[in-house]
Amino acid sequence: MEMSEIISLFGWMSVIHIIVLSSASLLLVAARKPIARLHSSLLGVPEAELPSLYFSYLGHYKIIALCTAVAPYVALRLI
Known part of the structure; x- marks a missing residue:
């Protein structure tokens, strides 16, 4: 693998991580109660x-x- 390919790989990994983190955060903020009820019933954890x-x-x-x-x-x- 060349350096440009490795940089591109880490760049896309970063983008995917940021999208997943943002989506999870927004979903938890927007639908807190339904998600909490679902997780509470599935996992047996108090809300x-x-x-x-x-x-x-x-x-x-x-x-x-x-x-x-x-x-x-x-x-x-930076290299």
């Missing part, structure tokens, strides 16, 4: 605990996306 679990999930996903896609892309672009 009161779900907002903290959602926040934790989005935070962990953001860190993973930054470390595995965005940071390498930026580093490769």
Whole structure:
């Protein structure tokens, strides 16, 4: 693989991660109650605990996306 292909790969990975993170965040904000009821019934978690679990999930996903896609892309672009 050439360097331009690797840069392109990390760039598209970053775009996909950002789209998934944004979609999940918007969906949780726009449809909080129906999603909370669904997850509560599927997983047996009380609805009161779900907002903290959602926040934790989005935070962990953001860190993973930054470390595995965005940071390498930026580093490769700076080379």
